[in-house]
Amino acid sequence: MSDKKPISSVNDFVVRFANVNGSGSASANEMFARAILRHGVPVSPRNIFPSNIQGLPTWYEVRVTEAGHLGARGGVDMMVAMNPQTWDKDVAGIEPGGYLFYDSTKPMPSTKFRDDITVIGVPLTAITNSTYTDPRQRQLFKNIIYLGALSALLEMDPKLIEQLIGEQYKGKEKLLSSNVHALHLGRDWALQNLKCPIGLRVKKSDKVGDRIFIEGNSAAALGAVYGGATVCAWYPITPSSSVAEAFTAHCKKYRHDPETGKAKYAIIQGEDELASIGIVIGASWNGARAFTATSGPGISLMTEFIGLSYFAEIPAVIMNIQRAGPSTGMPTRTQQCDIIACAYASHGDTKHVLLFPEDPAEAFEFAAAAFDLAERIQTTIFLMLDLDIGMNHRLCRPLKWDDAKQYDRGKVMTAEMLEEGRDFGRYLDVDGDGIPYRTYPGTHPTKGSYFTRGTSRDRYARYSEEGSVYADNMQRLVRKFETAQDLVPRPLQANAERPTKYGVIYFGSTSPAMDEAIGLLEARGHQLDRLRIRAFPFHSSVASFLAEHDFVYVVEQNRDSQLRQLIVNENGIDPVRLVPIVHYDGTPITARYIAKAIGDHQDHLKVTPLRKAVS
């Protein structure tokens, strides 16, 4: 007997698959998400996985959202409970009125269920074992069989799933037909034995448009290909490894000389992160576009070289796919926790350029732009992704490239310019923007060579420990950083319908949850202007935004509100006016969380006059 009416919802619900790591469920689950997309209904899937290869629990969550809310929602409407290890927790996590889908081959005691949910048992193991004898086949097809059963329960069009299977196994007819067969085994069993559809349904729509479905890491790697990176050095670390792996795959496709077959790139898996950044700096010093991809622990190891890049003014691009720290932290959970570590990386006075893409489309754009910026500003550019963007498929606008675009190689003095008698001082600020000219090694037999060092030197790169010479250089670096303000992507502002004294600042992967939260807050009567920061150093519009609002919430995914610290520090503003909204348990921030935190604070701010309150 159910205590609660079953949830009824079309194109707006969350399905979570609980699996065992290494059971081959990932491809079936991803196919489920893609199949819904093919119905024209946006989805936002997320992998929740352990730092393990086989045996530990893993979850795959699909938010079906016709409204296009791509942030995590929180809560589960339907649990596909395929992992006995996590059964109790999984069942407990279902929303009242929700659905539990499970393998009913072995009877379960009634105490293992809940009264307020709908329980759907499908004898998956029995169906699988009666059809297949090979153990590996049994394991893999069981996943396709539950996909088939779900398609019936959710009233999905099986043709669309068959189409996906056809694309995936194109040219492998045997695999194709056996997968389709497995799909229908599950689907037919459900249609014959269960009440289909249930309250949750997928209905064809047209809300996907021309959007693409891609992981941020793959998009960033593609951005590096388009941005002209020729050298990549990296060391494996979750969640960044797939950047280098995707770069390798993209290069194999697009970067081989058609005639000679030779590679127009060099990829080195370094012995550690120190070597990786060293290779990047050596290559960039020598005029190639080079990058590395890493995560928090790697950043810690790279900091000495990052200081060299800052001080000796050598371009470098570091993609930091952030994960929960400190130390080893939670390697497979998401956070935005390296803001301070990257902004001020290395000993001494340093400042670095950070880019904050919100999704794969921006990861592509910013990755490509990072190489222009690195060569223009002659310093390290951090592309600050996180696990949530990097390792999940995200629906985003198609990637765009302007074929007329040339790379900005920055200020490089050529042999011709040297021949003309141009004064070359490696650290000489000839244009007043703090950016000096550099020469590539091997440019000219007698002119333009210099000695690169991490020690102090004068404008002509001659070693010097003179205080005034040192200070002159440090001041120029400040000027250079000011120049950078206008070169990096600007913040994007979106104002509330009515003028308001309240604003909110956010960045990166918080974006979809924030957009959704604004709707929830408006429903509660709270008006907020929004500013999405896309880079550090902060553009002057950040200071204007702060000046225009009494209170500004800074929403971020770390404990210490690091972006807020950076804003307070760089803008010299009263910290009281910046209200931290932080989420840092390793799960992606949700609209519900933001709306509650900001909403509660807003309610608290709205002081009701005493007389009115008592009357």
Added chain:
Amino acid sequence: MTYIAKPKFHHPGLKKNDLGYTHRDYEGKISTLCAGCGHDSITASIIEACYELSIEPHRVAKISGIGCSSKTPDYFLGNSHGFNSVHGRMPSVLTGANLANRDLIYLGVSGDGDSASIGFGQFAHSIRRGVNMTYIVENNGVYGLTKGQFSATADRGSKSKKGVTNTDNAIDLVAIALQLGATFVARSFSGDKNQLVPLIAAAIGHKGASFIDVISPCIAFNNHAGSTKSFDYVREHNDAVNRLDVLVGRDPIAVDYAPGTVQVVEQHDGSKIALRKIDADYDPHDRLGAQTFLAKHAAKGQIVTGLLYVDPDADDLHAHLNTVETPLNTLEADTLCPGSAVLDKINASLR
């Protein structure tokens, strides 16, 4: 200090090499190391080797780490770009530079602290990868710039200037380089320029990872009795297995060698190495034999010098990676960027 410029005038009759450069064109700034430092002799040998090979100075990239040895690139090849990078990290910086432009000559200069202690890993991995470079370690067994601490190449039982006995085992970089697949391995002594100059010249001509360990006594902190890296000690225990002559271009092989004592090795760049055997049984093409020979002689307290191993048919990291002949740093959007039409196809595949 290194900002002291050297006077530019020179004797009008100074000899010129095939490119018309004099010795002076290969020099750098005035050394700031201690008078009598072994490193300055190595600097002089590098200058001599580059002059003799008629290398265009600006086509050399000289890269170092941190320490006394790593300062020396400022003292030779003043028209070359130099990079005094991070302690122990010369190998990675050099590897990256080499990937960016395969057309330059890469000279890595390091010390025993830089390569055997803090940078032991980077030393090992650059050798493993077969980076086309000449990697010179100016090995004095001591941290000079911080005043005399033992380095990882200091022999067990050797005494510091302050009288402390080293109890740690020594790392022999030559043995490690052999084990890791370096295709040109040599050891020499800063006090033996006749041996060192041709070794450097041959290493530069070698395609692949060349490694030269040069024992270079620290005059200030490691040249006393009880040290195994002092001038006296090295002279007494030096066991040279061969001597070389590097023959550039079509130079005929000198005729004054006794028959059967010379082995000629042709290198990728067309130069020839004439190896004069001192130890008749030593075969520099036998990696395993070299390792055994070294181990046996080290046990007897001898310092084996000379060209210890060479593989004239070696290839390098670029060959392993199958990179294009054109330096990567010259490629632009027209050859690197797949363009919007390809991107449209990629987009279509992601729906």
